[in-house]
Structure formats: C-alpha cells, structure tokens
Amino acid sequence: xxxxxxxxxxxxxxxxxxxxxxxxxxxxxxxxxxxxxxxxxxxxxxxxxxxxxxxxxxxxxxxxxxxxxxxxxxxxxxxxxxxxxxxxxxxxxxxxxxxxxxxxxxxxxxxxxxxxxxxxxxxxxxxxxxxxxxxxxxxxxxxxxxxxxxxxxxxxxxxxxxxxxxxxxxxxxxxxxxxxxxxxxxxxxxxxxxxxxxxxxxxxxxxxxxxxxxxxxxxxxxxxxxxxxxxxxxxxxxxxxxxxxxxxxxxxxxxxxxxxxxxxxxxxxxxxxxxxxxxxxxxxxxxxxxxxxx
Numbered sequence: 001x002x003x004x005x006x007x008x009x010x011x012x013x014x015x016x017x018x019x020x021x022x023x024x025x026x027x028x029x030x031x032x033x034x035x036x037x038x039x040x041x042x043x044x045x046x047x048x049x050x051x052x053x054x055x056x057x058x059x060x061x062x063x064x065x066x067x068x069x070x071x072x073x074x075x076x077x078x079x080x081x082x083x084x085x086x087x088x089x090x091x092x093x094x095x096x097x098x099x100x101x102x103x104x105x106x107x108x109x110x111x112x113x114x115x116x117x118x119x120x121x122x123x124x125x126x127x128x129x130x131x132x133x134x135x136x137x138x139x140x141x142x143x144x145x146x147x148x149x150x151x152x153x154x155x156x157x158x159x160x161x162x163x164x165x166x167x168x169x170x171x172x173x174x175x176x177x178x179x180x181x182x183x184x185x186x187x188x189x190x191x192x193x194x195x196x197x198x199x200x201x202x203x204x205x206x207x208x209x210x211x212x213x214x215x216x217x218x219x220x221x222x223x224x225x226x227x228x229x230x231x232x233x234x235x236x237x238x239x240x241x242x243x244x245x246x247x248x249x250x251x252x253x254x255x256x257x258x259x260x261x262x263x264x265x266x267x268x269x270x271x272x273x274x275x276x277x278x279x280x281x282x283x284x285x286x287x288x289x290x291x292x293x294x
Contacts, residue, residue: 045123048130048254050292053118057087057101059288060116068261068280069112071105096120110265110272116288117258130254138231138251145247147222147233220274225250225282229257229289234282236274244272248285252292259285 062085066073075081090100100117121134142149225232225248232250239245243264250257261281263272 044126045129045132048121048134050120050253050255052096053099053120053255054291055089055095055101056099056116056118057089059101059291060103060114060284064284064287065103065114068114068284069103069105071107071110071112072103074107075105090117097122109267109270110263112264113260113262114284115258115260115262116284117260119256119258121254121256134251134254134256135231138249138256141249141256142224142233145222145233145235145249147224147235149224220278228282228285229292232285234278236278238271242271244274244277246274246277246281248281250285250289252289255292257285257288257292259288 060068062072065085072081072084075084084103084105087101087103090102092098092100097120098118100115103114105112119137121130121137123130123133125133220236222235223233225234228248229250229252232248235245235247235249237245237247241264243262246261248259259281261277261284263277265272
C-alpha cells in the first residue's frame with residue numbers, strides 16, 4: 001500500500017521535468033529570434049538580359065559589307081565573292097559566350113579588314129550581377145586603350161558624328177587616364193602606332209579626305225561615345241606603315257560588342273582618313289546595337 005502512494009509523485013516529477021525541458025527550448029528559440037540567430041540568405045544578383053548570342057558572321061548584310069570593304073564588289077568569281085561575304089568565323093568553344101567573324105577584301109587602292117566580336121559576360125559571384133561584371137570588363141578595355149574620360153563625349157547619330165557634352169554617368173572608365181591630343185603618342189603602347197586621327201590622306205574608296213585644317217581634330221580623337229548601347233568608346237590608331245585601325249566597343253547589358261575596322265593603303269604616300277573610317281565603323285556598330293534592342 002505504501003508503494004502506491006509513491007506512484008503519483010513519480011509521475012508528477014516526470015511531468016515537471018518534461019515541462020522544464022520544453023520551456024527551456026522555447027525560451028532559447030525566442031532568444032535566438034530576438035538576437036537575429038535565424039539565418040537569412042543574401043539577395044542574389046540579377047542575371048544579364050542576354051543568355052545567347054547571334055552568329056557574328058550573319059549580322060552584316062551585303063550593303064553594309066560593301067560600304068566597309070569596297071574590294072568585295074570587285075570580285076568577279078561569284079563563288080569566291082559569296083565566300084568573302086560569308087566571312088571567317090573565329091574559333092570559339094561556346095557560341096553562346098563568344099562569337100566573332102572576320103572579313104577581308106583587296107582593292108586597287110587599299111586592303112580592308114573588318115572584325116566583329118560578341119562577348120557575353122557571366123558573373124560567377126552571386127552578389128555581383130552580370131551587368132556589373134560586363135561594365136567592369138568594358139572599363140578595363142577602355143583603360144587598356146587609353147580612352148580619356150574627362151573630355152567631350154561624342155553623340156552617335158544617323159550616319160554622322162558630332163561633338164557632344166561631357167558624359168553624365170555614361171559608364172566612363174574609373175581610372176584617371178590623361179586626355180589625348182591630336183598626333184599624340186599612345187604612351188606605353190607607342191610601338192603599336194600613333195594616335196593620329198587628323199583626317200589627312202585618302203580612304204580606300206579613292207576619294208580624298210579634307211586636309212588636316214579642314215577637319216575638327218577633336219571630333220575624331222579617341223573618345224567615349226553616347227547614344228550607343230549602355231556605354232561605348234571609339235579608338236583610332238595609325239601605325240608606322242600607315243595602316244589605320246578604328247575600333248568601336250560598346251556594351252549592352254551583359255554583352256560587349258567590338259567592331260574593328262582596318263585599312264592599309266597600297267599607294268605610297270596615302271593615308272586612310274579618320275573621319276570616313278570612323279563614320280563607317282560607327283554606322284555598323286549602331287546597326288548592331290539596334291539589332292540587340294529589336
């Protein structure tokens with residue numbers, strides 16, 4: 001009979017211990033919540049607008065190529081001419097990350113080459129967006145080309161270029177590169193050529209360009225461009241052999257597009273004119289930018 005008196009006491013003791021454990025656990029959780037102990041995932045950066053790329057060899061039609069490479073129209077063999085229009089694709093291991101194409105044509109007055117490159121930037125950092133990564137790559141390219149970011153910015157309009165006002169947050173390179181001057185050297189890259197966008201000489205079309213004094217040299221200097229993608233720049237190099245290379249690079253979201261246009265005159269004493277080559281390269285770049293928006 002005495003043993004029966006102890007049973008309820010034992011049950012009551014067990015119930016009290018269980019209640020104490022449950023209450024302790026609840027108090028701890030509440031404290032964790034108040035202290036921010038509950039883990040929250042960091043926001044993931046948004047992917048870029050583009051997940052694929054066009055075939056670079058298909059982006060320019062015959063009329064555009066004829067304007068840049070006059071020698072194409074001189075090819076009499078139809079099969080050879082069509083092959084020249086098709087261009088030569090550059091080697092790539094992932095067409096949705098990189099696509100490039102090169103065209104070349106010879107004429108009596110010059111040898112012309114055109115290169116178009118699409119590069120889709122992907123960020124491997126969850127906290128950095130594809131667009132931000134592409135903007136960083138664009139800035140590095142502009143810095144490597146010594147593009148000044150403290151001077152006038154040129155607006156890209158239909159079939160023309162004109163001097164504009166300084167860019168207001170248009171994606172200018174971050175580093176403090178000094179301004180270039182007409183006929184100035186490219187500093188450490190002087191071996192590559194001279195910044196000489198003076199408009200002198202002749203273009204591959206055979207028509208004379210204005211004399212240096214008749215062209216506003218500031219309007220053809222390497223510079224940032226407005227109205228072309230999210231941000232853009234133009235570079236212009238003249239090599240010791242008188243080969244002129246005009247490069248237009250622009251970024252649209254997470255894709256960087258490069259248009260490189262080269263002309264080597266075959267006649268001694270002639271120089272490919274800056275303005276005409278720059279206008280041609282910018283026209284193609286603008287049409288490519290429009291195709292991304294379409």
